[in-house]
Amino acid sequence: MRPRARTGPYRRITLALLGSATACATLGLRARPGLGRHGPEGGAGLRADGVTVRFGDVVAVRGAALEAPAGAVTGLVGPAGAGKSTLLDALSGLRRAEAGRVRLGDGDLTGRAAARARRGLGRTFERPVAFGGLTVRENVQVAAEIHAMTRPVAGRGPRDRRRRRRAARRDAGSVADALLARVGIAEYAGRRAAGLPPGPARLLELARALAARPSVLLLDEPFAGLPEAASRSLEVLLRDLAAEGLAVVVAAPEVEPVLGVCDTLYLLDAGRVTASGPPLEVARRVTRCRSSGAAGPPQRPARA
Numbered sequence: 001m002r003p004r005a006r007t008g009p010y011r012r013i014t015l016a017l018l019g020s021a022t023a024c025a026t027l028g029l030r031a032r033p034g035l036g037r038h039g040p041e042g043g044a045g046l047r048a049d050g051v052t053v054r055f056g057d058v059v060a061v062r063g064a065a066l067e068a069p070a071g072a073v074t075g076l077v078g079p080a081g082a083g084k085s086t087l088l089d090a091l092s093g094l095r096r097a098e099a100g101r102v103r104l105g106d107g108d109l110t111g112r113a114a115a116r117a118r119r120g121l122g123r124t125f126e127r128p129v130a131f132g133g134l135t136v137r138e139n140v141q142v143a144a145e146i147h148a149m150t151r152p153v154a155g156r157g158p159r160d161r162r163r164r165r166r167a168a169r170r171d172a173g174s175v176a177d178a179l180l181a182r183v184g185i186a187e188y189a190g191r192r193a194a195g196l197p198p199g200p201a202r203l204l205e206l207a208r209a210l211a212a213r214p215s216v217l218l219l220d221e222p223f224a225g226l227p228e229a230a231s232r233s234l235e236v237l238l239r240d241l242a243a244e245g246l247a248v249v250v251a252a253p254e255v256e257p258v259l260g261v262c263d264t265l266y267l268l269d270a271g272r273v274t275a276s277g278p279p280l281e282v283a284r285r286v287t288r289c290r291s292s293g294a295a296g297p298p299q300r301p302a303r304a
Contacts, residue, residue: 044070044104044105045067045068045069045070045072045105045216046067046103046104046109046121046247047068047102047103048064048065048090048101048102048103049100049101050099051064051066051087051090051097051100051101052097052098052099052100053087053089053090053096053097053098054098061083062270063100063272064087064271064272064273066091066249066266068247068248068249069247070247072263072264073238073248073249073258073263074247074250074265074266075251075252075255075258075261075262075264075265075279076088076250076252076265077252077253077254077258077267077268077282078253080253082268082269082271083268084251084253085251087268088220088249088251090102092117092121092123093109093115094112104120104121104215109121117214120213120216121214121216121218122210122214123209123218124202124205124209124218124220124222126221126224128196129205130196130204130205132192132194133192134193135191135192136180136188136191136192136193136196136204137173137177137180139207139208140208140211141173141175141176141211143211144171144176144212146212147213175211176189176207179210182207183207183234184203185203185207188204197225198224199225202226206222206234210241216248217247217249218249219238219250222238223252223257231257235261238250239261255279259279259283264278265277266282
């Protein structure tokens with residue numbers, strides 16, 4: 001029997017904000033409510049040019065360029081300390097870039113994480129962030145509810161748009177059930193998210209990101225902690241998402257997990273993109289990386 005929601009939508013959103021304001025921002029929710037002017041740009045790819053991120057005197061990302069076209073899976077590999085997570089933070093608006101330009105489709109992508117999420121950017125993290133006060137199902141349901149409340153809605157007038165928003169909120173539970181089944185963790189639906197094993201916790205983040213209906217999906221080490229069978233299933237899912245028109249970016253410390261799923265591979269070394277192209281060609285250069293625990297951003301709590 002399908003688990004029943006324990007809380008109403010606004011209570012769920014409050015618990016989500018208390019659990020991780022950062023994760024809420026990547027779903028399009030600001031702590032101070034307000035509707036963005038732009039909605040997701042379907043079929044739009046992501047392009048970054050000259051992105052530089054500095055932490056004090058340390059340059060964590062230096063002039064990085066990356067293109068993630070719609071309908072394709074783009075890999076970003078590099079050893080620990082290479083700057084992969086920092087680059088994804090800059091692309092998603094969680095960290096301010098000192099220089100560079102990020103474009104989504106034909107338009108510049110500006111603003112903080114919530115504004116970029118409303119334009120269609122979805123994000124998961126190297127260390128999974130769950131709304132621990134909610135169940136697994138409610139984690140995904142609240143993402144669908146946030147999407148329903150914050151994205152522009154077509155309609156004949158204000159009353160019709162409000163009606164459509166209410167309908168979308170009512171459907172959030174069904175959306176959650178479908179996504180949990182799609183990523184393969186439906187059996188965890190009624191469990192508290194705070195107690196999930198690492199593998200299902202990563203898949204929960206993916207389901208939650210998909211509930212916001214992104215056009216670009218930024219995944220930070222999604223294969224970490226997954227058993228072989230789950231990894232193979234995730235490869236198939238990522239290819240399916242690309243076939244549906246999403247631009248998927250997968251960051252990983254090793255090339256093997258992403259070699260069979262990516263259309264294009266980027267090699268990041270000490271904050272610089274040192275190679276890009278067909279995965280097999282770039283894989284030959286991975287052993288030449290010089291990064292080994294290079295300085296990165298100071299650790300911060302997930303709620304920051």
